[in-house]
Amino acid sequence: MTDPRSYRPKPGSIPTQPGVYRFRDPHGVVVYVGKAKNLRARLSSYFQDIGALHPRTATMVTTAASVEWTVVNTEVEALQLEYSWIKEFDPRFNVKYRDDKSYPWLAVTYSEEFPRVMVGRGRKRRGTRYFGPYSHAWAIRETVDLLLRVFPMRSCSNGVFKRSGQIGRPCLLGYIDKCSAPCVGRVSEEEHRQIVDDFCTFMAGSSNAFVKRVEREMYAASQREDYEKAARLRDDLGALNKALEKQQVVLGDGTSADVLALCEDPLEVAVQVFYVRNGRIKGQRGWVADRVEEGDTAGLVGDFLLQLYAGETGDVVPREILVPALPEDAAVYEQLLGESRGGPVSLRVPQRGDKRALQETVARNAKESLALHKTKRASDLTTRNRALEEIRDALDLDTAPLRIECYDISNLQGTEVVASMVVFEDGLSRRSEYRRFVIRGVDGQNDVASMHEVITRRFRRLLDERSQTGELGASDAGADSGEGAQGPMLVDPDTGRARKFAYAPGLVVVDGGPPQVAAAQRALDELGIDDVPVCGLAKRLEEVWLPTQEDPVILPRTSEGLYLLQRVRDEAHRFAITHHRGRRSKSMVESLLDDVPGLGEVRRKTLIRHFGSLKKLREATVADIAAVPGIGTATATAIADAVAQQAENRKTVSVNTATGEIVEE
Numbered sequence: 001m002t003d004p005r006s007y008r009p010k011p012g013s014i015p016t017q018p019g020v021y022r023f024r025d026p027h028g029v030v031v032y033v034g035k036a037k038n039l040r041a042r043l044s045s046y047f048q049d050i051g052a053l054h055p056r057t058a059t060m061v062t063t064a065a066s067v068e069w070t071v072v073n074t075e076v077e078a079l080q081l082e083y084s085w086i087k088e089f090d091p092r093f094n095v096k097y098r099d100d101k102s103y104p105w106l107a108v109t110y111s112e113e114f115p116r117v118m119v120g121r122g123r124k125r126r127g128t129r130y131f132g133p134y135s136h137a138w139a140i141r142e143t144v145d146l147l148l149r150v151f152p153m154r155s156c157s158n159g160v161f162k163r164s165g166q167i168g169r170p171c172l173l174g175y176i177d178k179c180s181a182p183c184v185g186r187v188s189e190e191e192h193r194q195i196v197d198d199f200c201t202f203m204a205g206s207s208n209a210f211v212k213r214v215e216r217e218m219y220a221a222s223q224r225e226d227y228e229k230a231a232r233l234r235d236d237l238g239a240l241n242k243a244l245e246k247q248q249v250v251l252g253d254g255t256s257a258d259v260l261a262l263c264e265d266p267l268e269v270a271v272q273v274f275y276v277r278n279g280r281i282k283g284q285r286g287w288v289a290d291r292v293e294e295g296d297t298a299g300l301v302g303d304f305l306l307q308l309y310a311g312e313t314g315d316v317v318p319r320e321i322l323v324p325a326l327p328e329d330a331a332v333y334e335q336l337l338g339e340s341r342g343g344p345v346s347l348r349v350p351q352r353g354d355k356r357a358l359q360e361t362v363a364r365n366a367k368e369s370l371a372l373h374k375t376k377r378a379s380d381l382t383t384r385n386r387a388l389e390e391i392r393d394a395l396d397l398d399t400a401p402l403r404i405e406c407y408d409i410s411n412l413q414g415t416e417v418v419a420s421m422v423v424f425e426d427g428l429s430r431r432s433e434y435r436r437f438v439i440r441g442v443d444g445q446n447d448v449a450s451m452h453e454v455i456t457r458r459f460r461r462l463l464d465e466r467s468q469t470g471e472l473g474a475s476d477a478g479a480d481s482g483e484g485a486q487g488p489m490l491v492d493p494d495t496g497r498a499r500k501f502a503y504a505p506g507l508v509v510v511d512g513g514p515p516q517v518a519a520a521q522r523a524l525d526e527l528g529i530d531d532v533p534v535c536g537l538a539k540r541l542e543e544v545w546l547p548t549q550e551d552p553v554i555l556p557r558t559s560e561g562l563y564l565l566q567r568v569r570d571e572a573h574r575f576a577i578t579h580h581r582g583r584r585s586k587s588m589v590e591s592l593l594d595d596v597p598g599l600g601e602v603r604r605k606t607l608i609r610h611f612g613s614l615k616k617l618r619e620a621t622v623a624d625i626a627a628v629p630g631i632g633t634a635t636a637t638a639i640a641d642a643v644a645q646q647a648e649n650r651k652t653v654s655v656n657t658a659t660g661e662i663v664e665e
Contacts, residue, residue, distance in 0.1 A: 002026065002062055002063065002064065002065050003062075004046065004047050004050070004061045004062065004064075005047070006065075007064070007065055007066045007067060008047045009043070009067065014039050014040040014043050014044070014069070015039055015040065015069075015071050016038050016039065016040045016041070017038075017039065017071045017072075018035075018036065018037050018038070018039070018071070018072055018073070018074065018075050018077075018078045019035070019036060019039045019069050019070055019071040019072055019078060020033065020034070020035045020036075020069065020070050020072065020078050020081045020082050020085060021033070021034055021035075021036065021039060021042070021043060021067060021068065021069040021070075022067070022068050022069070022085065022089070022091075023060065023061070023064035023066070023067050023091075023093075024064060024065060024066045024067070024068070025063055025064055025065055026065040029089075030085070030089035030091050031060060031063055031064055031091050031092050031093050032060050032064070032091050032092075032093040032094060033082055033085045033086050033089065033091050033094055034082065035075075035078040035079060035081070035082040036078070037075060037078075037329070039069050039071070043067065043069070046061050046067075047061070050062070059093075060093045063093075075329060075332040076332055076335050076336050076339075079306060079332060079333070079336050080336065082306070083306050083307070086306075086307070094303075104119050104120065104121050104137040104140060105119070105120055105121065105124070105130045105131065106118075106119060106130065106131040106140050106144065106203065107119070107120045107128050107129070107130050107131075108128065108129045108130075108131075108196060108199070108200055109127070109128050110127055110128060110129055110196075111126070111127025111128065113189060114154050114161070114182045114183075114189065114192055115153070115154065115192075115193065115196045116153070116154040116155055116156065116161075117144060117148075117153055117154070117155050117196075117199065118155065119137055119140055119141055119144070121137075129200060130316070131200075131203045131204070131282060131283070145178075146239045147199065147202070147203075147239065148173070148178040148179070149177065149178055149235065149236060149239050150210075150214070150236045150239055151195050151196075151198055151199035151202065152177060152178055152179050152180040152195065153179070153180065153192065153195045153196050153199055154179060154180075154182060154183075154192065155173065155178075155179065156171055156173065156179070156183075161183050162183075164181075164183040164184060165183045165184065168184055169184065170183060170184050170186075171183075174186070180192060180195060198210065203282075204277060204278070211237065214233055214236055214237045215237060217233050218230050218233035218234055218237060221233060255276065255278075255279060255320065255355075256276060256277045256278055256279075256318055256319060256320070257276050257318050257319070257320040257321060257322055257355075258273055258274070258275055258276070258318045258320075258321050258322070259273065259274040259276060259321075259322045259355075259358055259359055259362045260272070260273050260301065260304065260321065260322065260323050260324070260362070261324055261359060261362035261363035261365070261366045262297060262300055262301070262304075262324060262363075262366055263363065263366035263367040263369070263370045264297065264300070265370070265566065265570075268288055268289065268370065268373070269288070269289055269300060269370075270286065270287075270288045270366045270367070270369045270370035270373065271286060271287055271288075271289065271304060271366065272284070272285070272286040272362050272363075272365045272366040272369060273285045273286065273308075273362075274358070274361075274362050274365075275318075276358070284365075286365065286366065286369050287369075288369060288370060288373045296325075297324055297325040298325040298326060298327050298328060299327065299328070301323050301324065301325055301326070301327050302327030302328065302333065305321070305323075305327065305333055305337070305347075306333075309337055309340060317337050317340050317341040317345060318341075318345070319341070319343065319344065319345060319346065320345070320346045320348060321337075321345065321346070321347050321348070322348055322349070322350050322355055322358070322359055323347055323348070323349060324349065324359070324363065325349060326347055326349055327347075330347050333347060334346065334347055374563075374567060383427075383560055384426060384427030384428070384560075384564070385400075385427075386560050386561075387427055387559075387560035387561045387563065387564040388400040388401060388402065388426075388427060388561070388564070389561075390555070390559055390560055390561030390562075391507070391561040391564065391565065394544065394553055394555055394559075394561055395507070395533060395535055395544070395546065395553065397506070397507070397533055399506065400506070401505070401506030401507035401533075402425060402426055402506050403423065403424070403425050403503060403504075403505045403506050403507075404423070404424045404425075404505060404506065404507045404508075404509060404564075404568055405421055405422070405423055405424075405458075405505040405507075405508050405509070406421070406422050406424075406508075406509040406510070406511065406568040406569055406571070406572040407419060407420065407421055407451065407454055407455065407458075407508070407509070407510050407511065407520070407572060408420050408510075408511040408569070408572040408573050408575070408576040409439070409447045409450045409451060409454070409511070409576065410573075410576035410577050411439075411447075411450075417438075417439040417442060417450055418436060418437060418438055418439060418576060419436070419437040419439055419450060419451075419453075419454040419576060420434070420435075420436055420437070420572050420573075420575040420576035421434065421435040421436075421437070421454070421458060421572070422434050422568065422571045422572045422575055423505075424564075424567075424568050424571075427564055429571060434575060435458070436575070437453075437454045437457065437458075439453055439454065441453050447512065447515075447516060448515045448516060448518075448519045449519070451510055451512070451516045451519045451520055451523075452519040452520070452522060452523045453523075455508070455510075455519070455520045455523035455524065456523040456526070456527065459523065459524060459527050459529055459532070460527060462504060462529075463527060463529075504531070504532055505532060506533075507532075507533050507534075507535065508520060508524075508532055508533065508534045508535070509534075509535055509536070509537060509565060509568055509569060509572075510534070510535075510536045510537075511536070511537065511539075511569050511572055511573060512536050512537075512538065513536055513538040513543070513545050514536070514545050516536050517534060517535065517536035517545045517546070517547050518547055520534045520536075520547075521534050521547035534546075534547055535553075537565050537566070537569045538552070539569075542555075542562060542566065544562075544565065602630075603630050603631060603635075606628060606629065606630055606631075607625075607628060607631070607639070610628045617639075617643060618643050620640075621640075622636045622637055622640050623636075625639050625640060
């Protein structure tokens with residue numbers, strides 16, 4: 001480990017102009033590349049007290065042994081040089097969007113005498129026009145197969161094309177009218193290139209003109225009583241419409257744009273891009289990458305734009321790019337991308353309408369992609385075993401925690417305080433053993449006291465069940481006893497079901513830092529339980545806190561143990577938020593019904609049980625409400641009026657689960 005002070009530049013030696021800098025390790029390998037508007041201000045931030053740096057940044061500066069920089073004239077030049085150096089040196093501490101697979105492109109080889117259409121992967125070549133990328137090769141092959149009957153361009157390999165020309169006989173596609181057979185001279189080079197141009201224009205999004213043209217030719221052939229040609233054109237029209245059905249219209253104004261969304265956690269980021277041309281989704285691309293440096297969403301977007309579009313030219317760079325957050329100096333990125341495109345490029349964060357709805361759809365795809373990625377990792381038995389062993393070693397436990405319970409608190413300004421308990425056994429969630437708690441003994445917003453209460457209640461139940469089963473003798477326990485005469489029976493002899501609260505966890509995880517961990521440990525101490533270890537996972541830096549240590553345990557970023565703790569914590573948070581929202585909805589219904597004249601407590605509870613939420617009550621008609629037992633037409637009308645009045649005056653209040661802030665819309 002290197003001391004950053006050993007290679008810190010002398011005061012005043014760093015210029016204040018824009019530039020790009022490189023950190024190298026003792027072997028001369030570049031470990032990080034960055035850019036700055038002011039090199040002195042940016043580089044000075046790396047040489048402050050290491051304790052004040054983000055852990056990943058601290059790791060980088062202690063891994064490096066030297067720093068160097070290059071001054072440029074403009075910020076655009078800094079972006080271009082940063083991109084070039086990242087491609088050249090592949091620094092380990094830069095964010096890397098490494099795709100987990102190669103996405104197929106639809107390619108048209110314009111550079112050849114008789115261009116052909118094909119599905120390809122990998123690096124792009126000059127003289128070839130590309131469409132996509134697409135998520136599945138079979139989908140684009142199916143679309144091309146449909147369109148070849150309308151646009152019979154060449155799709156065979158060079159070997160097949162040459163051989164057919166030599167023998168004077170076309171291949172099978174030529175006989176079934178899915179190729180115009182330029183190999184045997186059925187069409188000239190100019191005629192074949194016109195077919196290719198029409199195909200590319202259709203794939204680029206200008207489809208309505210071709211559909212209308214085929215319709216006109218079909219009706220004209222029918223009027224001439226050339227029914228055979230009319231039937232062929234009818235089939236062509238069906239093929240066009242079927243191909244268009246595969247491309248959903250998402251932007252009614254026919255906009256062409258790339259839509260980007262991210263789903264982040266402290267260790268990984270899922271990226272999704274939808275390629276929209278003339279209002280239709282032409283392709284999709286997505287992957288999950290490791291996060292190897294500190295940065296917010298805007299910074300990730302900037303890195304992504306640079307790595308995805310830098311070096312591209314022409315229509316590959318769209319006129320408009322919709323992003324979840326604008327990077328710093330967005331105008332500089334627009335200028336750089338505009339130079340690549342040969343025209344203006346706009347970066348936008350959609351606020352409303354179809355574009356906002358599409359952005360949310362792409363964001364949901366990114367979220368599902370990250371969840372699927374985590375599920376695949378969690379389903380691997382070897383990986384789960386390694387995660388449990390890493391947790392055992394990091395927390396110095398006697399055995400691997402085969403049963404992990406995690407607790408989280410959720411509230412809105414101290415109201416409707418609830419807690420969640422989720423259970424993971426052998427690294428997998430056990431939803432049947434999840435529990436929800438309503439916190440009643442705490443006033444106001446006090447997560448520490450709430451955590452103390454929920455831990456106390458859960459483990460008091462454990463002691464109660466152990467004391468009940470402990471009264472049974474060995475002869476009474478019989479074969480149903482999980483531990484025989486040596487311990488409490490884990491199966492209820494009356495119901496035959498497992499006593500779920502009688503299982504002691506191998507590890508208790510709380511969502512929070514030292515205060516929450518201390519509260520949980522205090523609750524266990526008060527109950528006399530000393531064989532259940534406790535830890536906390538803080539969201540900000542993913543630090544693992546133990547009640548007996550002043551400093552946190554820092555698990556490696558690639559640790560499967562940390563990944564498992566993250567999943568447990570996130571699941572507890574999701575479960576708590578869901579419970580809290582449900583209770584808040586019911587409390588809103590109760591407060592709303594308090595003002596309805598003639599509606600007593602019994603009928604209020606009946607309404608709540610019947611509809612379940614304020615949303616369903618708002619959607620109900622007067623007849624629906626009157627159908628509830630005990631509710632007449634007059635009362636139903638009064639309830640509907642109260643709901644309508646409340647909807648007119650209300651403000652929607654929500655909680656940003658990432659920051660905890662209250663948002664009013």
